Amino acid sequence: MSSLPTTLPSWLELLESRHAETHIDMGLDRVRAVKDALDLKFDCPVIMVAGTNGKGSTCSMLESILLQGGYKVGLYIKPHFLHFNERARINGDMATDEALVEAFNAVEAKRGAISLTYFEFTTLAIMQLLSQAGLDVVILEVGLGGRLDAVNVVDPDVSIVTSVDIDHQEYLGDTREKIGFEKAGIFRPGKAAICSDPVPPQALIDHANAIGADLWLLGRDFNYMGDKQQWNYGGRSQRRNALAYPSLRGANQLLNASAALAALEVLRNELPVGAQEVRTGLVVVELPGRFQVLPGRPAVIYDVAHNPHAAAALALNLGNMGFFRYTFAVFGVMADKDIDGVLAPLAGVVDHWNVAQLPSPRSANAEQLAARIAAMPSDAKPEDRTVQAFADPGAAFADALSRATENDRIVVFGSFYTVAGVMSARKTTH
Incomplete structure (x- = not known):
C-alpha cells in the first residue's frame, strides 16, 4: 500500500480523484460496515437535521443556544465555502487540519476493500472525530434526503425535518410525498421526530406512525407567535416567552427556531438550557450565505x-x-x-x-x-x-x-x- 497523505489538502485531493467518475451511490451497507469496523458510537445525545431548506439554520441555532448553555457541542454541517474544516465544528471552532487527517487515517485503516464516495468517507471521518471529542451533544446535518444519507447510519435521539420541497428529484423523487418519505427515513421508533414544515407530506406522517416514532408537528405539538419586537414558543409542556428574533434574517427563521426549541424541549432533562441562554443563543447565531x-x-x-x-x-x-x-x-x-x-x-x-x-x-x-x-x-x-x-x-x-x-x-x-x-x-x- 502506498503511503497515506499527511496534509488535509492532499487527503481531499486523493478522495476526489478516487471517485472522480462515480455518481452518488445510494445505499448504506458499505458505510455501515466501515462504521462498525471503527466501532463508531456517540456517548451523548445526537440531534439529526434534514430538510430541503432551513437545516443549516436550525443546526446553527441549536449549536449557538447549547454553547450558551455551557455544553461541549459538536456540529457536522455542509457544504463549506472556503475551507473544508468548516464542516466539522467543536465548541464553535473549526476542526484543525491535524484532527481531520487523523480521522481520515482512521477511516482508511478500517475500510479495507470497501469503496466509499468522497461524501461517505468524509462523513465517517468527521463523525469519528466528533465521537472522540468528549462532547455533551452532537448535531448532524443530513446532506441529501435522509433515508439513504451516510449520516443516517447513526441513531439519533431527536430527528428534525425542517421543510419538504422539490429538489434533487433524480435521487429523491419528483413529488413532495416521495421526498417527505425519504426525509422521514431519519426518524426512529420511540424517539422524537420533529417536523417544522407547516404542511407536512402525508407520507412523512404515515412513516413516523408506522415505525412508532414520537411525531411532533408544527401547529399541533409546538408552535410560535410573534409581534414586531419579540416572539414566543409553545411546546407540549414548555413555554418560552419574550424571545429575541434570531440574528439570521429571513421569513422562515421562526419555523427553524421553533424546531430547534422543540428539540431542546425533548432533551430538557439531559441538556437543560435557561431562558437567557436561549435568548442570547438566538441573537449571536451566525451562518454564512443564508440571507x-x-x-x-x-x-x-x-x-x-x-x-x-x-x-x-x-x-x-x-x-x-x-x-x-x-x-x-x-x-x-x-x-x-x-x-x-x-x-x-x-x-x-x-x-x-x-x-x-x-x-x-x-x-x-x-x-x-x-x-x-x-x-x-x-x-x-x-x-x-x-x-x-x-x-x-x-x-x-x-x-x-x-x-x-x-x-x-x-x-x-x-x-x-x-x-x-x-x-x-x-x-x-x-
Whole structure:
C-alpha cells in the first residue's frame, strides 16, 4: 500500500480523484460496515437535521443556544465555502487540519476493500472525530434526503425535518410525498421526530406512525407567535416567552427556531438550557450565505437559494429590506435545478443580471442562461435592465460592484458555488 497523505489538502485531493467518475451511490451497507469496523458510537445525545431548506439554520441555532448553555457541542454541517474544516465544528471552532487527517487515517485503516464516495468517507471521518471529542451533544446535518444519507447510519435521539420541497428529484423523487418519505427515513421508533414544515407530506406522517416514532408537528405539538419586537414558543409542556428574533434574517427563521426549541424541549432533562441562554443563543447565531447582509454600501446579500422554495423566501426577504434604486444579481446555478422555478420569484425584483459560469461540470451554461433570462417578460424600461454572462462569480461580482451606487444592492445567489466564488474573490482583493 502506498503511503497515506499527511496534509488535509492532499487527503481531499486523493478522495476526489478516487471517485472522480462515480455518481452518488445510494445505499448504506458499505458505510455501515466501515462504521462498525471503527466501532463508531456517540456517548451523548445526537440531534439529526434534514430538510430541503432551513437545516443549516436550525443546526446553527441549536449549536449557538447549547454553547450558551455551557455544553461541549459538536456540529457536522455542509457544504463549506472556503475551507473544508468548516464542516466539522467543536465548541464553535473549526476542526484543525491535524484532527481531520487523523480521522481520515482512521477511516482508511478500517475500510479495507470497501469503496466509499468522497461524501461517505468524509462523513465517517468527521463523525469519528466528533465521537472522540468528549462532547455533551452532537448535531448532524443530513446532506441529501435522509433515508439513504451516510449520516443516517447513526441513531439519533431527536430527528428534525425542517421543510419538504422539490429538489434533487433524480435521487429523491419528483413529488413532495416521495421526498417527505425519504426525509422521514431519519426518524426512529420511540424517539422524537420533529417536523417544522407547516404542511407536512402525508407520507412523512404515515412513516413516523408506522415505525412508532414520537411525531411532533408544527401547529399541533409546538408552535410560535410573534409581534414586531419579540416572539414566543409553545411546546407540549414548555413555554418560552419574550424571545429575541434570531440574528439570521429571513421569513422562515421562526419555523427553524421553533424546531430547534422543540428539540431542546425533548432533551430538557439531559441538556437543560435557561431562558437567557436561549435568548442570547438566538441573537449571536451566525451562518454564512443564508440571507447574509454584509455591512456597508452598496448592500451585498449572500444567499445560497437554489430551489423554488428558497428563491421565493429570498424574494420575500428582499422585498422586506426597504427601497433600493437598482437590484443587481450575481447568479449561477446548476443545470439540474428547476431553473425557471428559481428565476420566477425574482424576475420582478432584479434589474441587472450578471450570470456566472460555476466551477463545476454540473454548472448551467452562463451564455444560455443569460439568453433565457433576457427572454423573460419584464416591466423594467430597456435602459434599466441588463443581462450579461461572465466566466466566473468573481468577475460577475466585480462588474456589479463597478456599476452599483450606494443606493443599490447586489444579491449573490443560485448555488453554494456562486456565493463561495464571490467570497473567495473578495477575500483575495481585500
